[in-house]
Amino acid sequence: xxxxxxxxxxxxxxxxxxxxxxxxxxxxxxxxxxxxxxxxxxxxxxxxxxxxxxxxxxxxxxxxxxxxxxxxxxxxxxxxxxxxxxxxxxxxxxxxxxxxxxxxxxxxxxxxxxxxxxxxxxxxxxxxxxxxxxxxxxxxxxxxxxxxxxxxxxxxxxxxxxxxxxxxxxxxxxxxxxxxxxxxxxxxxxxxxxxxxxxxxxxxxxxxxxxxxxxxxxxxxxxxxxxxxxxxxxxxxxxxxxxxxxxxxxxxxxxxxxxxxxxxxxxxxxxxxxxxxxxxxxxxxxxxxxxxxxxxxxxxxxxxxxxxxxxxxxxxxxxxxxxxxxxxxxxxxxxxxxxxxxxxxxxxxxxxxxxxxxxxxxxxxxxxxxxxxxxxxxxxxxxxxxxxxxxxxxxxxxxxxxxxxxxxxxxxxxxxxxxxxxxxxxxxxxxxxxxxxxxxxxxxxxxxxxxxxxxxxxxxxxxx
Numbered sequence: 381x382x383x384x385x386x387x388x389x390x391x392x393x394x395x396x397x398x399x400x401x402x403x404x405x406x407x408x409x410x411x412x413x414x415x416x417x418x419x420x421x422x423x424x425x426x427x428x429x430x431x432x433x434x435x436x437x438x439x440x441x442x443x444x445x446x447x448x449x450x451x452x453x454x455x456x457x458x459x460x461x462x463x464x465x466x467x468x469x470x471x472x473x474x475x476x477x478x479x480x481x482x483x484x485x486x487x488x489x490x491x492x493x494x495x496x497x498x499x500x501x502x503x504x505x506x507x508x509x510x511x512x513x514x515x516x517x518x519x520x521x522x523x524x525x526x527x528x529x530x531x532x533x534x535x536x537x538x539x540x541x542x543x544x545x546x547x548x549x550x551x552x553x554x555x556x557x558x559x560x561x562x563x564x565x566x567x568x569x570x571x572x573x574x575x576x577x578x579x580x581x582x583x584x585x586x587x588x589x590x591x592x593x594x595x596x597x598x599x600x601x602x603x604x605x606x607x608x609x610x611x612x613x614x615x616x617x618x619x620x621x622x623x624x625x626x627x628x629x630x631x632x633x634x635x636x637x638x639x640x641x642x643x644x645x646x647x648x649x650x651x652x653x654x655x656x657x658x659x660x661x662x663x664x665x666x667x668x669x670x671x672x673x674x675x676x677x678x679x680x681x682x683x684x685x686x687x688x689x690x691x692x693x694x695x696x697x698x699x700x701x702x703x704x705x706x707x708x709x710x711x712x713x714x715x716x717x718x719x720x721x722x723x724x725x726x727x728x729x730x731x732x733x734x735x736x737x738x739x740x741x742x743x744x745x746x747x748x749x750x751x752x753x754x755x756x757x758x759x760x761x762x763x764x765x766x767x768x769x770x771x772x773x774x775x776x777x778x779x780x781x782x783x784x785x786x787x788x789x790x791x792x793x794x795x796x797x798x799x800x801x802x803x804x805x806x807x808x809x810x811x812x813x814x815x816x817x818x819x820x821x822x823x824x825x826x827x828x829x830x831x832x833x834x835x836x837x838x839x840x841x842x843x844x
Contacts, residue, residue: 491540493538494508494509494537494538494539494540496535502520502529502532510546511548518570519551521744523573523742524744525573526561526716527760530740531740538551547565556646557642557645558641560576561575562574562576566711570711572712578641579641582638583637583640584637585637586636586837589601591627591630594623595609595632602632602634608634608636610774611754614733615673616656616681627659631657633839634655635652635654635838636650636651637649637652651667653834653837667755668819668823670819671756680818682732682754682814684732688731689759690720690726690729691727691729694721694726695720696719696720697720697721698718698719699715699719699809700716700717700718702715717762718796718798718808718809719795720795720796721792722795724765724783725784725785726783726784727780728783728784729778729779730759730781731799732753732754732777733775733777734751734752734753734759734774734775736771736775736781737750737751737752738750738771739767739769739770741787745762745763745796747762747764747785747787748764751781757799758799759798759808760798762797763794764787766782766783766785768782799811
């Protein structure tokens with residue numbers, strides 16, 4: 381849109397064309413010819429116009445609201461109170477520079493909340509909000525030891541906090557009602573991991589049922605989840621045959637622990653005790669504080685965990701170190717696993733029975749998989765060249781699950797192996813893991829107290 385002197389020129393030309401059109405329509409061709417002949421042949425001299433041409437009125441220019449997304453807050457207001465002085469011929473430059481100054485002063489969005497939808501990726505989300513890809517890579521580098529940003533779950537929310545320089549200062553994600561994780565920018569441009577934890581309130585629930593048809597359908601009618609049924613089947617499958625030995629009318633009872641934060645449930649129900657009556661005989665399983673299940677005589681119902689995730693021992697190239705410092709920034713940068721110097725293609729085995737809960741590819745961790753072992757244990761295997769299992773698959777202790785490699789950011793082929801207890805990484809080479817087949821005598825009294833309490837809950841069938 382022209383402005384200043386240009387605008388007046390356009391107006392004058394438009395008026396001239398308008399009057400010319402009116403004149404053309406009112407005067408005939410013959411009249412025009414007579415008037416033309418009546419004109420003198422000599423040149424016409426024009427006298428200068430006396431006086432001065434008045435200054436054009438000054439025009440106030442207002443900003444047009446920017447068509448930004450709902451997540452941005454752009455201030456509106458007058459860009460200029462009046463048009464600049466047109467006498468120097470630089471009005472257009474002044475207007476442009478004034479507009480640019482206002483744009484620079486306009487507030488940047490300080491908070492963005494993004495809800496994950498199907499098909500979202502971290503890279504696409506960062507591009508959508510104009511956040512540099514290098515910033516994403518810095519966050520993924522910090523995430524290598526935690527692996528909490530991915531996989532993305534539909535409905536989850538990512539919260540971006542932006543500073544006045546339009547740089548990301550904090551990215552957070554709620555894992556569950558009790559835990560929110562965040563990556564915060566530090567002075568050197570990288571990011572550090574943070575956790576926000578809320579206290580979990582624990583309560584116990586019981587379930588009672590009778591067998592009618594298969595145990596699976598009977599348990600579902602009693603309110604058990606698929607995972608609970610799978611755990612019970614794994615624990616007691618060597619004590620009786622679920623298909624041949626169970627009869628209609630046989631009973632079962634179970635005790636679960638459920639957590640919540642301000643009434644919002646945290647995770648699923650954890651099985652603490654189960655009792656099945658089969659043709660008059662009771663078969664039971666109880667959870668001990670070591671994360672394993674035992675029968676009423678304190679004998680183990682599940683195989684012990686292996687210490688090594690390989691068929692033979694290899695050199696440890698980097699030890700578990702929760703207090704490691706970054707060599708450049710000096711900030712805490714823990715090493716949450718043990719690096720084992722396995723050659724490319726080495727067979728990697730499951731260290732315990734469990735279910736594969738994740739198979740993924742990470743820019744820094746490479747190909748990796750996670751196994752949720754029965755009880756409070758889980759294991760992670762990083763930098764794999766090939767994964768031989770799928771998500772949701774049951775695996776057995778000693779089963780080959782992958783081949784080692786050098787995927788992700790590594791200096792050479794190796795296996796990064798992690799052991800987690802109650803969601804926290806521990807040293808897999810020294811942690812206390814269930815290697816015995818029965819509970820030590822010094823722990824029997826505590827175990828028996830828990831068994832008595834659970835038996836009392838399962839006996840309370842009048843709650844049905």
